[in-house]
Amino acid sequence: MNRRRSELRNAMSSSNLRDLQRELENKANDLSKLQKEIAKNHQMRKKYTVQLGENELVLKELDLLKDDANVYKLIGPVLVKQDLAEANANVRKRIEYISAELKRLDATVQDLEEKQNSKKDTILKLQQRIQSFQAGKGKA
Amino acid sequence: MATSAGSWKGLERMSVEQLKAVKEQGDLEVNLLQESLSNIRTATTRLEIASSALNDLSLRPQGNQILVPLTASLYVPATLHDSQHVLVDVGTGYFIQKTMPQGKHYCDRKINLLKSNFDQLLEVASKKKNVADEAGVILQAKLKQLESSS
Numbered sequence: 001m002n003r004r005r006s007e008l009r010n011a012m013s014s015s016n017l018r019d020l021q022r023e024l025e026n027k028a029n030d031l032s033k034l035q036k037e038i039a040k041n042h043q044m045r046k047k048y049t050v051q052l053g054e055n056e057l058v059l060k061e062l063d064l065l066k067d068d069a070n071v072y073k074l075i076g077p078v079l080v081k082q083d084l085a086e087a088n089a090n091v092r093k094r095i096e097y098i099s100a101e102l103k104r105l106d107a108t109v110q111d112l113e114e115k116q117n118s119k120k121d122t123i124l125k126l127q128q129r130i131q132s133f134q135a136g137k138g139k140a
Numbered sequence: 141m142a143t144s145a146g147s148w149k150g151l152e153r154m155s156v157e158q159l160k161a162v163k164e165q166g167d168l169e170v171n172l173l174q175e176s177l178s179n180i181r182t183a184t185t186r187l188e189i190a191s192s193a194l195n196d197l198s199l200r201p202q203g204n205q206i207l208v209p210l211t212a213s214l215y216v217p218a219t220l221h222d223s224q225h226v227l228v229d230v231g232t233g234y235f236i237q238k239t240m241p242q243g244k245h246y247c248d249r250k251i252n253l254l255k256s257n258f259d260q261l262l263e264v265a266s267k268k269k270n271v272a273d274e275a276g277v278i279l280q281a282k283l284k285q286l287e288s289s290s
Contacts, residue, residue: 054231061230061246070237072227079227079235087234094232 017133024126031119038112045105052098059091151271151278156286159279166272173265177258184254191247197223198240 071087072079200223207215226243227235
């Protein structure tokens with residue numbers, strides 16, 4: 001009778017351990033996905049930062065010009081003459097848009113990093129549970 | 141020197157794993173900075189070429205016969221219509237018509253900006269390299285210590 005009970009206990013504990021390991025695997029996959037997402041966001045952020053820098057340099061150059069300066073915009077293979085005020089407004093608008101996108105990306109990255117940290121904590125706790133489980137089995 | 145000694149002390153206290161991480165991170169950052177330095181060097185060279193081309197062009201009179209490159213190996217004959225004005229690409233698809241002196245001034249300004257950026261980056265890169273090298277030296281020493289103790 002006692003042996004039967006201990007066999008049952010062993011079977012239950014090994015199934016529990018399997019469940020924990022499966023859960024750990026799932027959580028690790030989730031963490032991996034999050035890390036990929038963060039990397040992608042960082043890449044986009046880098047791209048936008050470069051664009052912002054370039055647009056700010058263009059704006060500085062346009063600000064140095066007199067009102068009668070000839071400004072052209074490259075549209076496809078053609079240079080089209082553009083009004084200085086219009087060019088200025090376009091560049092400013094683009095800077096505003098890129099800045100807003102950067103803010104949005106920063107918020108997204110922060111949110112993802114918080115999720116990543118909580119996932120790491122969960123994984124750590126799961127690993128500790130598995131270790132204590134295995135230690136308990138070892139003693140038994 | 142004091143800061144270097146301070147960072148050395150900080151590194152001394154780290155574990156082998158931490159030192160490995162510091163060294164890897166440092167090497168990665170140094171590589172990125174080297175790449176940026178290389179890009180700045182390329183851009184500076186391009187601007188210097190543009191500046192010398194402007195100089196060369198300003199010496200040629202109007203109506204001078206020239207060959208214009210359509211591709212790397214195809215040139216067409218043309219006549220220089222205006223040697224006093226140039227179109228300058230300022231970025232994001234915008235071109236500004238400038239006089240020769242203004243064009244040269246633009247090139248000089250950009251070259252100076254790039255050179256100052258280059259110097260700043262070089263300073264940062266050398267500091268990062270020093271930290272990575274220090275971490276490497278301490279890591280080697282710790283690994284030897286571990287080997288001898290085992």
